[in-house]
Amino acid sequence: MKLLIVEDDINLANTLARRLTKQGFTCEVAHNQSDALLTARKLLPDFVLLDMKLGDDNGLALLKPLRNLLAQAHIVLLTGFASIATAVEAMRLGANDYLTKPVDMTTLLKALNTKPVTSAPSAIDDAVMSPERLEWEHIQQVLHSNNGNVSVTARQLNMHRRTLQRKLQKKPVQQ
Structure with a gap:
């Protein structure tokens, strides 16, 4: 191996x-x-x-x-x-x-x-995401769609650029 x-x-x-x-x-x-x-x-x-x-x-x-x-x-x-x-x-x-x-x-x-499973359906996790984690995921998605441009992302999220930068410096919260 x-x-x-x-x-x-x-x-x-x-x-x-x-x-x-x-x-x-x-x-x-x-x-x-x-x-x-x-x-x-x-x-x-x-x-x-x-x-x-x-x-x-x-x-x-x-x-x-x-x-x-x-x-x-x-x-x-x-x-x-x-x-x-x-x-x-x-x-x-x-x-x-x-x-x-x-x-x-x-x-x-x-x-x-773990080897990839080809025919078995994937199990759906019933855990609900916390609001903090959901916010983190949304910020990451918008940032990714803007190719990492913090200023454009902040405008789209209706947030001050420095506030967004502080949020991005933090580690993501767990579920």
Whole structure:
């Protein structure tokens, strides 16, 4: 089970590699987009852990090239700032799973060992989203539709730009 970890945080990447090696994976680490593609071509991993924010780059931009190169690989996108809009975009671009940081090892292993189900209907979660989480998701969706332009997003949301910037700096609230 070959695993490519694409993470710009060197300490986190090394910790993940060490822990996942103990779980039976053969791990390689890349810290930027170009290294990730070179390592993927060389290693041809079965699994890829991809960070969404790679320094100034966006991990979403790597999904299509990785999917083209590794058609059968199981790609898990990790992010510290999750939103429905980015989750949908990640799945559309080829990610198999989408997890928020910090992620516990049990959840990560479950995501890595899960094979896509083709015929079974997906289970619907009956949990109701909190108003704070709903607001966060809506802001992320409008921001994504405006290509990250905070001023335009603030105008569309009828909100002061600085207020929106403060809300964006906060971590998303849990369900």
